[in-house]
Amino acid sequence: MWWFGRKGASGFSGSSTAEEVTNGIDGSGLTAVVTGASSGIGAETSRVLALRGVHVVMGVRNMNAGREVKDKIVQEIPSAKVDAMELDLNSMASVRKFASEFNSSKHPLNILM
Template identity: 55%
Template sequence: MGLWRWPWTRPGPSGFDGGSTAEEVTAGVDASHLTAIVTGATNGIGKETARVLALRGAKVIIPARTLESGLKVKESLADQVPESKLHVMEMDLSSLSSVRSFAESFNSSHEHLNILINNAGIMACPFQLSKDGIELQFATNHLGEYDIDHSCQ
């Protein structure tokens, strides 16, 4: 690689760098006593985050716009992590009533929330209004995530 390296490829004080995986960073962590909600867990970074949390024993809640899409992800993750504790709940972040309904359901059926990973979002979509009459990207990426953060206990 030569003498010059990007700063984020050098291990930091933790011993990890930009190439470290979530599995490497969490090796040896017992999360079996933790409950996590991961928004955007139906694909990409969110799905990988949910997988590694499940691998470490956490109970992982997967909010999904449709139960069908959430159940497909749950099945895929359960194949990879057979002992996982995955739960799918319906939630559309662009709808404040959907977020509040999710939060009420979560609060009534779970004892506590330890980790909230607000990973979901949309970007560069054509101008559109949410069900609440708010610009869709702002409603999804900011208001929905804010509301879940302040509604789940």
């Protein structure tokens, strides 16, 4: 399947990284909530958004794993604005609690992933 490696009209392909795609973007002043941020694509999304200056609120089920990811991001990017908040999307009570705590923070919600 040779066409998966070809660059499209955007200049990117399926093999482009998040860092390549966001290069030159200044996310200062933006706040993103990233669910599933304690591992995999959620953790990488959080890292790259933080790299671009976005204030990242990581919604995580496992707070210990979330803190570890947060600490790694801050170690790599000392100026990163990253918070880990408990969020279990299988529980409406957890979703309501997360939403209430996020609203209390008075941060805008610019990006939800």
